[in-house]
Amino acid sequence: DIVMTQSPDSLAVSLGERATINCKSSQSVLYSSNNKNYLAWYQQKPGQPPKLLIYWASTRESGVPDRFSGSGSGTDFTLTINSLQAEDVAVYYCQQYYTTPPYTFGQGTKLEIK
Amino acid sequence: QVQLVESGGGVVQPGRSLRLSCAASGFTFSSYGMHWVRQAPGKGLEWVAVIWYDGSNKYYADSVKGRFTISRDNSKNTLYLQINSLRAEDTAVYYCARDRGQWLVGEVGYWGQGTLVTVSS
Numbered sequence: 750d751i752v753m754t755q756s757p758d759s760l761a762v763s764l765g766e767r768a769t770i771n772c773k774s775s776q777s778v779l780y781s782s783n784n785k786n787y788l789a790w791y792q793q794k795p796g797q798p799p800k801l802l803i804y805w806a807s808t809r810e811s812g813v814p815d816r817f818s819g820s821g822s823g824t825d826f827t828l829t830i831n832s833l834q835a836e837d838v839a840v841y842y843c844q845q846y847y848t849t850p851p852y853t854f855g856q857g858t859k860l861e862i863k
Numbered sequence: 864q865v866q867l868v869e870s871g872g873g874v875v876q877p878g879r880s881l882r883l884s885c886a887a888s889g890f891t892f893s894s895y896g897m898h899w900v901r902q903a904p905g906k907g908l909e910w911v912a913v914i915w916y917d918g919s920n921k922y923y924a925d926s927v928k929g930r931f932t933i934s935r936d937n938s939k940n941t942l943y944l945q946i947n948s949l950r951a952e953d954t955a956v957y958y959c960a961r962d963r964g965q966w967l968v969g970e971v972g973y974w975g976q977g978t979l980v981t982v983s984s
Contacts, residue, residue: 750925787969789969789970789971791908791971793908798958798974798975798976798977799900799908799958799971799974800974801963801970801971801972804963804969804970810963810972840907842907842908844908844910844970844971846968846969846970849922850910850913850922850923850968851910851922851923851924851925852898852910852913852969853910854907854908854909854910855907856907857907857908
């Protein structure tokens with residue numbers, strides 16, 4: 750099974766600054782036949798179910814603010830939140846959905862305001 | 864709009880069984896892969912199982928294989944999760960979730976509010 754490892758486990762960023770969360774997979778999630786990375790990012794606020802932010806590693810879901818962006822390929826990925834807002838306080842998860850399941854999540858990164 | 868409403872959770876003794884249900888509405892249920900994802904109290908997300916849009920394929924996390932069974936009834940727009948031989952470590956909020964896109968199986972686009980399963984004697 751593919752293991753997903755996020756870093757850091759938590760971080761505190763000042764309002765208006767940039768937050769960067771990393772995700773590393775134990776094997777490549779790049780499918781060579783279509784050149785797509787099978788990697789998604791989710792946001793979970795307290796007491797709520799998760800919300801899809803990014804899929805195919807860099808495609809923003811409809812309605813997600815453009816301050817959220819995803820990058821990376823193969824085994825190393827990054828979620829960047831520019832100009833941090835108070836409502837961005839949440840736990841963020843990456844997930845791989847490469848070929849045959851199981852589809853595994855990272856352990857989560859807790860984002861707080863400094 | 865897309866709605867996923869889970870039911871069937873509760874307090875259950877170790878070793879007993881439970882069936883969770885998820886009523887779907889607001890979309891063509893038979894066109895989407897469906898997942899169960901769980902979250903133990905204060906912990907992260909754990910992907911549990913997925914079923915193809917037509918029920919033709921089912922996959923499970925290693926931690927639940929052999930004890931959990933995912934199924935669906937496309938005529939009733941309902942997803943199920945049968946949980947047998949419950950253990951304390953199965954205590955979690957269980958989320959029903961839908962694939963983002965039709966026919967594909969992969970990233971989760973919509974989530975229910977979850978149903979809490981507590982395994983305790």
